[in-house]
Amino acid sequence: MEQANKDRSLVSKVMDGLVTGIVEEKYGAILPPQDVLSKEFDVSRTVMREALSMLLARDMLDVRPKIGTRIRPMSDWRMIDEDVVNWRFRAKPDPLFLRDVIEFRILIEPRASAQAAARGSAADIAGIREAFEAFRVIRPGEASYQEADELFHTRIVVASGNQFFKQMAAIVRGALSTVNPIVTDKDGLWEGAVSSHQRVLEAIERRDPNEAEIASLALIDFTAGEVGGKFSTEPPTRV
Known part of the structure; x- marks a missing residue:
């Protein structure tokens, strides 16, 4: 053995x-x-x-x-495999990959936020609030900023209750690890990020699926705009 x-x-x-x-x-x-x-x-x-x-x-x-x-x-590569996901995100991002990452988030996260508002248990939602409270006091560049942001997003995915969405949590974490270094060096971004995350959280806490989905999409749209401003990418496709 x-x-x-x-x-x-x-x-x-x-x-x-x-x-x-x-x-x-x-x-x-x-x-x-x-x-x-x-x-x-x-x-x-x-x-x-x-x-x-x-x-x-x-x-x-x-x-x-x-x-x-x-x-x-x-x-x-078989992206559903968590090891493959982690390995793929090691590579230097190119514009096409960044576009695909953002389109993936548009497909998954807004719907997961809506479902978290509708289905999430009290413990699930308390966990999302806990992750947000950690995120809001950490500045970009600090060692735990990335971890706190990933925890907030992945707890929403888990709170959706959808077993397939849960399997995508590794891709969500990888997506954040890829785009955050690109978009967190702009003045005033941190305040906007905290506000956007808070809007999603509060919609989930109010059990408002429609607003949670809209708020999540707005958060990702902001990221897409920042990424597009630094890379020559075509706008992400909404489905």
Whole structure:
């Protein structure tokens, strides 16, 4: 059992190293042969084969005869997998990815806010209030700012009671980690962010699904405008 746990830990470490190399474009389009990678990571071919198989299962790699192990486009990666989500958000964001991130938030978060207002338990809503109170006293750039913002948004998603939305919490966290550094360096933004978050919270506390959805959408629209002002992106598509 101890050896099995050690092997699993080693496989996870190798996977993480491979992904880092991929997102940093260390390998190009084709991974080196397994024996070369085994030497690079100082592991057995068995461990390397297991690590590669895990990435294959997540649609990140593609093995082709006479070509080798091809790195698939990030758009093909299985984003529903939390590990894949975390790895994908490590890469430097490009305008198309930022557009897709914002469109995802437009699809999920406003509806989740409405459902939190309609379905959330007293404990759920108290947890959202607690997260907001932490967020409102932390300035952008402080170590816990990102964590507090993520907690506020993910607690709303959980409070929606929708099991599929809950599975998307990792993407919401990744989306915030990507866009927050882009939009939090503008004067006056922090005050606006606190006000926007408070509007969502208070609508949920009043059990007003319509206002909660509108407030959440307004919050994301503001972010979209700030991102669009710094990157050449087409406006996000509302559905």
